[in-house]
Amino acid sequence: MNNADRLQPGIxxxxxxxxxxxxxxxxxxxxxxxxPRDLHAALGRLFxxxxxxxxxxxxxxxxxxxxxxxxxxDVCATLAIGRRLFDERHHDPPLSDRPxxxxxxxxxxxxxxxxxxxxxxxxxxxxxxxxxxxQLIGPHDGAVNCTLIEIWKRxxxxxxxxxxxxxxxxxxxxxxxxxxxxxxxxxxxxxxxxRTAIEVLGDPLWMAxxxxxxxxxxxxxxxxxxxxxxxxxxxxxGRDKRTGRPAGIDGDDPSAFxxxxxxxxxxxxxxxxxxxxxxxxxxxxxxxxxxxRQGYDFLDTLGPGGPxxxxxxxxFQSDLATLQHLLHLPEWLGDVNFGGPxxxxxxxxxxxxxxxxxxxxxxxxxxxxxxxxPIERKA
Amino acid sequence: MECTTELPEYWLTLAAYAPQQCLDTVAEFAGEPSxxxxxxxxxxxxxxxxxxxxxxxxxxxxxxxxxxxxSPYNTGAKAICCMVQSTNTLEALxxxxxxxxxxxxxxxxxxxxxxxxxxxxxxxxxxxxAEPGRASDPLLVERLTRLAWDGRLVAFDDPVGxxxxxxxxxxxxxxAGHPVPAEWFTLTRGTPANAAPDGRARHQRVAFEVPxxxxxxxxxxxxxxxxxxxxxGGQVAELLQLSVYLRVSDAAAAxxxxxxxxxxxxxxxxxxxxxxxxLHAHYREYAR
Numbered sequence: 061m062n063n064a065d066r067l068q069p070g071i072x073x074x075x076x077x078x079x080x081x082x083x084x085x086x087x088x089x090x091x092x093x094x095x096p097r098d099l100h101a102a103l104g105r106l107f108x109x110x111x112x113x114x115x116x117x118x119x120x121x122x123x124x125x126x127x128x129x130x131x132x133x134d135v136c137a138t139l140a141i142g143r144r145l146f147d148e149r150h151h152d153p154p155l156s157d158r159p160x161x162x163x164x165x166x167x168x169x170x171x172x173x174x175x176x177x178x179x180x181x182x183x184x185x186x187x188x189x190x191x192x193x194x195q196l197i198g199p200h201d202g203a204v205n206c207t208l209i210e211i212w213k214r215x216x217x218x219x220x221x222x223x224x225x226x227x228x229x230x231x232x233x234x235x236x237x238x239x240x241x242x243x244x245x246x247x248x249x250x251x252x253x254x255r256t257a258i259e260v261l262g263d264p265l266w267m268a269x270x271x272x273x274x275x276x277x278x279x280x281x282x283x284x285x286x287x288x289x290x291x292x293x294x295x296x297x298g299r300d301k302r303t304g305r306p307a308g309i310d311g312d313d314p315s316a317f318x319x320x321x322x323x324x325x326x327x328x329x330x331x332x333x334x335x336x337x338x339x340x341x342x343x344x345x346x347x348x349x350x351x352x353r354q355g356y357d358f359l360d361t362l363g364p365g366g367p368x369x370x371x372x373x374x375x376f377q378s379d380l381a382t383l384q385h386l387l388h389l390p391e392w393l394g395d396v397n398f399g400g401p402x403x404x405x406x407x408x409x410x411x412x413x414x415x416x417x418x419x420x421x422x423x424x425x426x427x428x429x430x431x432x433x434p435i436e437r438k439a
Numbered sequence: 440m441e442c443t444t445e446l447p448e449y450w451l452t453l454a455a456y457a458p459q460q461c462l463d464t465v466a467e468f469a470g471e472p473s474x475x476x477x478x479x480x481x482x483x484x485x486x487x488x489x490x491x492x493x494x495x496x497x498x499x500x501x502x503x504x505x506x507x508x509x510s511p512y513n514t515g516a517k518a519i520c521c522m523v524q525s526t527n528t529l530e531a532l533x534x535x536x537x538x539x540x541x542x543x544x545x546x547x548x549x550x551x552x553x554x555x556x557x558x559x560x561x562x563x564x565x566x567x568x569a570e571p572g573r574a575s576d577p578l579l580v581e582r583l584t585r586l587a588w589d590g591r592l593v594a595f596d597d598p599v600g601x602x603x604x605x606x607x608x609x610x611x612x613x614x615a616g617h618p619v620p621a622e623w624f625t626l627t628r629g630t631p632a633n634a635a636p637d638g639r640a641r642h643q644r645v646a647f648e649v650p651x652x653x654x655x656x657x658x659x660x661x662x663x664x665x666x667x668x669x670x671x672g673g674q675v676a677e678l679l680q681l682s683v684y685l686r687v688s689d690a691a692a693a694x695x696x697x698x699x700x701x702x703x704x705x706x707x708x709x710x711x712x713x714x715x716x717x718l719h720a721h722y723r724e725y726a727r
Contacts, residue, residue: 168663170616175609256559326638339582344559347578384664388607389680 065255066269066420070138070195071376073254073352080134080197081232082204083356083372085275086211087190087414089144091221096155100431102220103139106194107425109214110137110207118206119213135198135207139426140273140416145191155191156430159264163380164272167413174387176397180279180409187226188275188412195273195374228277228412230356230372238357239280239369242297243304247319247333249343249352257343257350258376266429269420271376274351274383276413277358279370284407296399298331306333332399335392343378349386351377370411380415440647440657441468442676444601445521445628447504448529454499455492458485461499469518478510479503515672522601526570529599532683535576538568539583540593542693555588557581575681589690596684602629602641607678611669612661613653619660623647639684647675 072079090099112118116129123129144150146160167173169184179186194211198204208227215222238244249257262268285293290301298307298320306320308328319340320333328334341348353375360368377383388394390402397406419427429437454461458476462485466474476485483498484490503513504523511517525531543556543564558577561584562569569576586593603626611619629642649655660669662678669675 162665162667165664165666168612168616171612171618172609173663175618253557324637339578340585341578341581342557342559344557345577345581347574348581381664384610385607385680388610388664388678390605392605394605394607394609 065259067255067259067271068138068418068421068426070136070197071258071271071352071418072354073251073258073376075251079232079354080136080199081234082198082201083230083232083374084196084204084208085228085372085374086194086196086208086224087142087188087226087228088192088194088222089225090151090155090191091223092150094151094155094221096431096433098221099155100428102215102218102222103192103428103431104424105214105218105220106211106222107137107139109211110135113207113210118210119217131203132207132210135196135203137207138195138197138273138418140193140195140418141427141430142190142193142414142416144189150191157434158266158430161264161267161272161380161417163384164415164417165380167410167415173410173413175394176406177278177387177408177410178406180411186412186414188228188277189414190225192222193273193275193414193416226412228275228358228372230358232356238371239282240285240293240297242293242299242301244371245353245355246299246304246317247337249350250319253342253344253350254352256378257352258378260378266427267417267419270426271378271418272380273416273418274373274375274377274380274413275416276373277370277411278373279368279409279411281407281409282369283366284405288405292405295327296332296404298328298333298399307331327401329391330396330399330401330404335396335399336386338392346379346382349382349392351375351383351386370408376418440672440675441515441519442603442645442647442672442679443519443521443628444603444643444681446527446529446532446600447521447523449600450503450521451496451499454480454485454503455496458495461485465512465518465520468520469512471517474512478512526573527601531568532599532601533595535565535568535579536583536593536595538565539580540587541584542587542590543584544588555585558584579683586685586687587693590693591690592688592692594686596686598641600629600641600643600683602643602682602684603645603679604640604682605680606645607680610662610664610678612663613649613655614659614661623649641684645679 113132116124116132118124143164143166145155146164148154166189167186169179169186172178196204196207198207212224214220236243236245258271260267260270260272294301294307299305300307305317308323308325309316309320319337322338322340323329323334339345339348343350353373355374356372358370358372375383386392395402396404398408419430422428450461462474462476462479465479466472479502480495480498481502483494485495485498502510503520506523509523513520513523539561543561544552545554545556545560547553558581561580562571562577565580569580571577583593606621606624608621608624609618613619625646626640626642626644627646628644630640632638632640635641647657649657649660657669661667662669662674667674
């Protein structure tokens with residue numbers, strides 16, 4: 061493996077990195093009848109806009125004075141390609157002559173996309189699928205939101221064939237806890253293993269050096285969760301709620317705390333943390349089903365019906381098959397909604413979601429070759 | 440559609456020592472009242488009093504396990520009985536296991552042990568006993584290496600085998616868009632979970648069939664994870680999760696210790712703690 065990775069910015073997998081707390085995922089569809097070369101030009105303009113923002117120039121103010129110019133400097137943008145872009149029902153002729161990755165598929169809406177995670181709406185109204193996704197992550201909401209609006213201005217001003225269709229926002233908590241009040245992501249992949257878990261080796265070839273993103277916007281029924289006693293909650297999660305200590309672990313070994321050794325205690329085996337990581341093997345063993353998670357909580361509203369909140373589950377993996385196996389296999393997460401033995405309480409539903417290919421870095425933008433003809437690529 | 444994880448060694452033993460049961464089982468798999476013994480044993484008469492177990496094993500091997508020109512009763516044309524690829528044998532599993540159970544350590548500049556090796560580290564050292572491209576080998580190797588690193592004694596759970604642990608049936612959809620129920624997969628040749636002392640099913644064969652009343656064919660089903668219709672058996676095989684069950688001692692039990700000092704708790708897949716005598720016996724056998 062080459063030491064210099066080609067993964068796009070916005071995937072915080074390197075040792076010592078922590079994802080900034082503000083997240084937006086903007087989805088775009090490409091206007092009907094757009095030719096590949098026009099889409100190539102449009103995305104080029106969009107990334108020009110991001111470059112200009114990083115240099116402190118906006119559409120309506122031009123060059124910003126120094127302290128303001130720094131606003132956009134730390135916003136990371138990641139471009140991802142959705143299943144829809146390869147769908148000839150929407151784009152005929154196709155926008156790219158490159159093959160669709162085998163597991164870059166729509167989430168099924170005729171039934172549950174995953175066996176034990178029902179759609180939140182019945183019938184489902186999934187707005188998480190699109191031709192393109194642009195993930196924006198930054199240190200504060202102002203930077204991320206202003207970046208998005210500058211992009212909108214560029215689309216409007218240049219009449220780019222990109223149609224915004226949905227936006228999803230989220231935030232990271234400095235205390236590391238999630239809505240369930242447990243620490244979240246404690247047993248995420250160890251730093252040295254992340255790149256192997258993330259990076260595509262090359263099938264299809266245009267994805268070599270890139271990765272795949274799963275975006276699953278899970279709604280959490282917090283009232284139902286809170287109706288469980290703390291011991292019940294801890295049994296489902298597999299950790300102590302206050303300290304995060306894994307159930308069944310008494311010592312002070314930090315590695316056991318993060319990633320507790322496997323157990324034959326049937327109750328513990330059925331907990332969420334043991335279901336989601338059954339082998340403790342590295343991602344170099346594909347059957348270990350390891351993925352790298354970079355999720356963000358969200359709060360939509362607090363209304364008369366209570367809070368509408370949940371988790372933007374974002375994962376990056378070298379193969380979407382890994383996540384499909386993990387979410388479909390019995391005794392993994394395929395026979396329970398969250399944790400515990402089959403039939404345990406359900407409190408998670410899927411509101412929106414989609415799978416995306418995240419091509420490797422490229423010039424003038426990641427994935428640019430997708431929209432070039434074979435002759436242009438050769439040139 | 441049928442898949443098997445049965446090991447050829449079992450069938451060789453069955454053929455050698457229980458030829459009639461072997462013939463009956465093949466007939467059952469083929470859905471025939473009986474099978475012509477020559478289709479299973481070639482020109483060897485398996486039931487003749489002069490035929491030895493070795494004769495039968497040799498004949499069965501030649502007829503049913505050959506890489507090429509195999510009997511249709513083990514190609515899937517009429518039936519499928521057991522795996523035949525050279526890497527899918529008990530011998531290959533044992534060799535892989537033995538090789539992977541060396542204590543392999545990544546050391547620091549002062550030779551201090553830092554961590555055990557990962558699959559990527561170990562596989563190049565395996566001299567072909569494990570293949571990086573296979574779904575199973577890297578995982579087996581890495582887990583076994585980790586067990587050795589922990590100083591655990593390891594033995595195959597009895598009866599040793601490759602077992603079907605789970606089926607991702609929900610990935611399949613009928614033409615009407617309904618998920619395929621688990622009941623369309625019939626698991627046999629083993630012990631169901633409710634009959635196993637440790638509550639873990641041990642099946643080695645799965646038959647997948649669309650019930651006739653549904654009116655659909657397997658080829659009309661769609662894998663929603665890829666949006667592709669089911670055209671090849673391999674697409675269904677990909678939905679199966681397979682396991683090998685091991686018995687494992689407590690950590691820091693190796694090098695082999697007197698029985699009284701070995702941990703009694705088993706800590707790996709399927710390892711119900713039933714004392715150490717059996718484990719120790721396995722280990723002695725294994726270390727020979």
